[in-house]
Amino acid sequence: MKKRTRSGKTKAADGQLALQLGEERLKAERLATIGLLASRLSGELRQPLSVIRNAIYFLNIHLSTDVDDKVRKHLGIMLREINGATRLVGNLSYLGSTRPPERGMSDIEVIVAAALDHIVRPPEVRIRLAIKPDAMLFCDPSQVRLALANIISNSAQALQSEGEIKVICTQTATETRIEVTDNGPGMTRDVLAQVFEPLFTTAEHRTGLGMTIVRHLVGANGGTVEVKSEPGKGTTVLLRFARFEHETGFPTKTNSAHQAKEG
Amino acid sequence: MEKNSRVLLVDDNLGMLETLSDILESHGLKVDTATNGQEATQKFQVQSYDVAVVDIVLPGISGLELIRKLRPDHPDTRFIVITAYTDTKLAREAHEENVVGVLYKPLDPDKLVTMVKGLVNG
Numbered sequence: 001m002k003k004r005t006r007s008g009k010t011k012a013a014d015g016q017l018a019l020q021l022g023e024e025r026l027k028a029e030r031l032a033t034i035g036l037l038a039s040r041l042s043g044e045l046r047q048p049l050s051v052i053r054n055a056i057y058f059l060n061i062h063l064s065t066d067v068d069d070k071v072r073k074h075l076g077i078m079l080r081e082i083n084g085a086t087r088l089v090g091n092l093s094y095l096g097s098t099r100p101p102e103r104g105m106s107d108i109e110v111i112v113a114a115a116l117d118h119i120v121r122p123p124e125v126r127i128r129l130a131i132k133p134d135a136m137l138f139c140d141p142s143q144v145r146l147a148l149a150n151i152i153s154n155s156a157q158a159l160q161s162e163g164e165i166k167v168i169c170t171q172t173a174t175e176t177r178i179e180v181t182d183n184g185p186g187m188t189r190d191v192l193a194q195v196f197e198p199l200f201t202t203a204e205h206r207t208g209l210g211m212t213i214v215r216h217l218v219g220a221n222g223g224t225v226e227v228k229s230e231p232g233k234g235t236t237v238l239l240r241f242a243r244f245e246h247e248t249g250f251p252t253k254t255n256s257a258h259q260a261k262e263g
Numbered sequence: 264m265e266k267n268s269r270v271l272l273v274d275d276n277l278g279m280l281e282t283l284s285d286i287l288e289s290h291g292l293k294v295d296t297a298t299n300g301q302e303a304t305q306k307f308q309v310q311s312y313d314v315a316v317v318d319i320v321l322p323g324i325s326g327l328e329l330i331r332k333l334r335p336d337h338p339d340t341r342f343i344v345i346t347a348y349t350d351t352k353l354a355r356e357a358h359e360e361n362v363v364g365v366l367y368k369p370l371d372p373d374k375l376v377t378m379v380k381g382l383v384n385g
């Protein structure tokens with residue numbers, strides 16, 4: 001009896017561990033499937049998008065100069081929507097990406113500027129930047145840009161109108177931190193717990209893949225993602241990247257500037 | 264621009280062929296089209312082209328194989344590669360081929376026009 005109880009207990013614990021591992025594997029498999037589907041679909045969608053974009057271009061060069069302004073306006077609307085769909089497709093294609101990141105020393109200020117360029121935000125939303133001058137990150141700049149664009153556009157969408165988004169970048173000898181903070185509505189604990197779940201969204205017309213992509217891209221570049229959020233207070237997403245010896249040891253702009261300052 | 268500069272478009276997507284040929288013809292170029300490598304090879308047997316715009320993913324041989332096959336007999340032809348799949352092995356290989364440019368769909372038609380015109384003028 002005694003023996004059975006003991007082994008029973010062990011079995012239960014084992015069972016739980018196996019269940020957990022099984023769940024992890026299932027999650028990883030699910031993500032891989034979603035990723036593959038996303039990148040295939042985005043490839044297929046690029047075809048009709050390209051054809052429509054060509055047709056708009058053709059119409060634009062052949063419109064007579066006295067055509068009604070409304071006609072031009074509608075072609076402009078079509079192009080704007082096509083560009084929106086193109087951004088979405090670009091985002092999706094990264095999820096299934098198995099391409100190893102093309103990492104090089106990249107200027108963080110440039111990456112952040114490109115990310116801001118990429119997103120649609122209401123004019124009432126203020127952006128404040130505090131980026132350590134000349135801060136460099138060993139990364140694939142297009143991937144980190146896309147990750148930041150997803151984070152910032154979540155903030156912009158959460159703010160809706162009035163509000164502020166801060167992008168702060170600091171560096172120590174061992175770590176680069178990029179922080180995006182908004183003073184929007186924040187997340188409940190329940191939402192926060194699911195924020196990285198693929199397909200999880202609280203919005204009606206969004207994919208729920210943004211933060212999944214963020215974690216995928218940041219992870220591929222050797223970083224981690226932390227999200228802090230409180231209802232009514234706002235949200236902070238923190239990206240942390242370890243700095244390597246060759247980063248800090250390199251006579252990069254950053255280091256020479258520092259050495260000069262520090263003596 | 265040189266008179267009668269000739270461009271061959273190779274893509275299995277008919278919409279791409281229809282729209283791009285109208286666009287390039289509007290800019291005074293002579294344009295032929297092919298939907299696969301075999302058709303393209305046949306067109307090249309009749310005459311050479313100044314520029315060939317080639318999609319990577321084609322039925323039968325890939326666009327890159329087509330380029331490698333055509334290059335020895337048509338040293339003056341310049342190749343531009345287009346593709347809808349940004350992240351495939353072939354897309355990465357395309358950058359290593361000696362091509363003028365790799366454009367991702369949905370491509371900016373203006374960019375393609377500028378690229379092609381630059382080639383036939385130079």
Ligand SMILES: Nc1ncnc2c1ncn2[C@@H]1O[C@H](COP(=O)(O)OP(=O)(O)O)[C@@H](O)[C@H]1O
Nearest residue numbers: 154155158201202203206207208209210211235
């Ligand atoms: N800055 C933020 N403020 C409030 N909620 C957020 C923020 N960022 C993410 N979220 C929540 O996390 C969910 C998942 O985000 P994400 O993965 O980007 O997918 P999506 O933006 O398509 O909904 C959002 O629907 C939202 O509820």
Ligand SMILES: [Mg+2]
Nearest residue numbers: 150154210211
């Ligand atoms: Mg999002």
